[in-house]
Amino acid sequence: PSLSVTRPDTVPWPISFGFGRKATPTEIARLDIDIRPDGKGLPAGEGKSAAGKVIFAAKCAACHGVGGIGGPNGSLVSTNEASPKRREKTIGNYWPYATTVFDYIRRAMPFSEPGSLTNAEVYNLTAYLLNANGIITEKTIVNAQTLPKVVMPAQKLFVPDDRKGGPEIK
């Protein structure tokens, strides 16, 4: 592009500035750890509740309570509280997508050793927490095919924000 311009707003914007470098498939794969609700991103492998229960007791219960209830960093498993107002938000009553369980545990837990779990451990823990919340059976094998199909109890509770500015208080 030539620079024979006199107004800054007519400066020709280049197709490409040419800064940065192309990402290789390998380096994308190394960082591309997210899991979408449709299961995109889930790795190979699988998990079961029984195995997850053991891992949970060892690595999670200190912060989230025995069986995922009542720990110092919050319950992950629902109980049947009388008043819905006082009810603690858990995977069972507040998480709209099962894939989020895998995604979040793998990226951020255990809090003090993030990134230390194997994919198999995360699958097992996911199975355990879904089962403890009464969402899947003890036998269900959790893997890239089954996890996205799990319908979470809370999914129907979520609505998108429809406010658009303007006087309405909502």
Added chain:
Amino acid sequence: PSLSVTRPDTVPWPISFGFGRKATPTEIARLDIDIRPDGKGLPAGEGKSAAGKVIFAAKCAACHGVGGIGGPNGSLVSTNEASPKRREKTIGNYWPYATTVFDYIRRAMPFSEPGSLTNAEVYNLTAYLLNANGIITEKTIVNAQTLPKVVMPAQKLFVPDDRKGGPEIK
């Protein structure tokens, strides 16, 4: 004033906010150390060049040179440099008002012990520096009456800024 207003720009501005306190003549006098060109502010007392010379050698020459010439913090006394371009700016060739000498020495010198000089010392130093610059005689008594009458060689060189913005480069 009432506050029954609806536009902020019509908020009644009070005659006085009532913050702060009246200054007493004593506290004004304690801080009112400036000297105007007309001599307003000069204290009682007087000084002579000979006495100033002794004080200068003891308290000033280390920084401003023997006889006020050539010290590490700049000359105060003019020499006759051939080229006016290289000429060091001194009391003799660049100070438009004699009262400034008294005012400045009293408020700021000696650099490492500011505020340590008596009025008499400052009068003597003023007399010395004016005499060393060939502006007053060795005999001249410097005091509140005589100092404002001293006409400084540089006074005629100063012109006020007359630029008013606009395209002119000046």
Added chain:
Amino acid sequence: AVALVQTASGKTIQEGISVTELLPDDPTKRVGPLPGEVGTRSAFEKLVKKPSEISSRSPLQDFYGVITPSDLHFERHHAGVPAIDPAKHELLIHGMVDKPMVFTVADLKRFPSVSRIAFLECSGNFRMSKETLTPQDICGLTSQSEWTGVKLSTLFREVNVQPKASWFLAEGSDAAIMTRSIPIKKGWDDAIIAYAQNGEALRPEQGYPVRLFLPGWEGNTSVKWLRRLELSDQPFMTREETSKYTEPVKDGKFRQFSFDIDARSIITFPSYPKTVEKGWIEIRGLAWSGRGKIVQVDVSTDAGRTWVPATLQDPVLDKAHTAFRHLWQWNGEATEILSRVTDETGYRQPTLKQLTDARGNESGYHFNPITAWQIKPDGTVLFKPETT
């Protein structure tokens, strides 16, 4: 050479003095520290954020003007502040793009840049437990900076975002590997990949060396320590946009993806724990909206019965904390003072009752009620927990 008198000790006094230690009676008689490399804060100014385990609140009541000193910008993070070498940090953009690319911090700084003064507020910024709350306690999770970076739209063009991409994931490199899904429109509109704040590099607590900055949106979406953007045709439903940052609304439902910060204002002076005297008082505060400029702030000095427009400090900027002031003559009687902002969309800051009526709940994210301060006859100022 100037004699360096008392430089070191003067510096020590300036930096380390205790309030009880004696200063020189007359500072005009002692040469102070000479010019230095980095300035100091006076030891007499005790400015601190209020940390909890998960956040740290800005001392709004101690601020003047609208710029938040960078070291007092509120903090909210989910696994601490990572220590990052900027020479090794990179931003990957991939997914629904023609040219997946990696940019170093140096690369990002070469692109056309933009600066803007804007607030950043956590959407969980409301507390009202008791009367002895300061503005910092009530809503100290908002701060304002001049942010500089490259427009995300510039990078979108560089990688050729595909027409079908409708969302993107922003991912941090903290120990929480924070992630949020953002509608692509915001990326084209005014999103910034920011590397600077108030004239200098981002502070570590604010995302050093590079963060996403989404003007006017809830703070959590402006992902710090940004390492990756993935373009997608759907949201990723991360934990932070499902289990967190969603709020109860009517009929047992929960609102998701409520990004805009609703217009809000607060009187920061007088406020608890300050006391006031009878006579003229300049009521001062901050007002802002995530939806654009604010257009008016009304102040009431009679507990909400009548309202008077306050003076706004120029310039009133888009999505920015704006200072307001109102001159008031207090007659010494008990009263309540309140502020209420209206933004350019016509939205007027609601009362707590309006909010709870509308949402059927008394708390949650995006709570922005009118805040009232009680003025007692003895000049004490207390927060009024319920403004309904």
Added chain:
Amino acid sequence: AVALVQTASGKTIQEGISVTELLPDDPTKRVGPLPGEVGTRSAFEKLVKKPSEISSRSPLQDFYGVITPSDLHFERHHAGVPAIDPAKHELLIHGMVDKPMVFTVADLKRFPSVSRIAFLECSGNFRMSKETLTPQDICGLTSQSEWTGVKLSTLFREVNVQPKASWFLAEGSDAAIMTRSIPIKKGWDDAIIAYAQNGEALRPEQGYPVRLFLPGWEGNTSVKWLRRLELSDQPFMTREETSKYTEPVKDGKFRQFSFDIDARSIITFPSYPKTVEKGWIEIRGLAWSGRGKIVQVDVSTDAGRTWVPATLQDPVLDKAHTAFRHLWQWNGEATEILSRVTDETGYRQPTLKQLTDARGNESGYHFNPITAWQIKPDGTVLFKPETT
């Protein structure tokens, strides 16, 4: 309770790391320091002013946007930085007033307040000795802050300034007891008695606890550590307005009371010691005028033969550093790049030759020539000492 993992060590890393010390390879695997009371600057950012015995220059080439971090604001003082207890500091206003008064710092803060973003520049802000000068070396004695305080006109009304008063003396409480005479019109116009800077109290180096701030005027007149104002019907002819801060003009004369800062601009990127690569370069700089707003900055990339208007960053504020940018595709050949500002009075920044022609001198206060940078074929950038 969240487990506080590695807080202290993480904090130590953040604050005290040496560039050679090893950071965690992957910050996502280590919980960092949790929210704190006061933020930090990354140890990777080495931002320092350049001190001489009498001043300290702001690193303009390292800044982004227009706000100068307060601890990097340039310093110029004549006897060091005094250490002042704000509880003991007072401002006396006397002379040609009906009610001579004393105001504590707390009193000053009670008056109606005002904030504005404006630059402060020392009028002795020009150097051009050699090619290896940075923007900091050439003109680092200018900085910008958001200043907050009470309008001097408000105090003038409070003390009832007498109609015949035409000047006032401003006096500091540093060891130089700095004094300047100011025409009273400036006091009524836009002078501020400032107590805050960039959101917090003034820094000690900038006049803590209270200073005069005269928008657009040579820095020395904005007397720091202000203790006294005396109203008068004539100037006091202090040393700083006679022996100093006067400049040679034609016919062997010297100009006195030249207060306004003339319009000026400088390209801060690319500049020495940075190097550039062939291809797209965003030329960046600052432009300002003490006489009002700037209206245009022209950039030349062909050594001054042709000029193109640069983009100005909004908002363009009165008497404020304004960021400008110009996108340029460098073909790799040697050239020179320059910037030239025009302000709202129609004044266009002169060349060094225009200045020396007009004044008959090659130096002095208020030197604001167009600054050129040489771009060498290898990408080296050097200052061009003579731009005539």
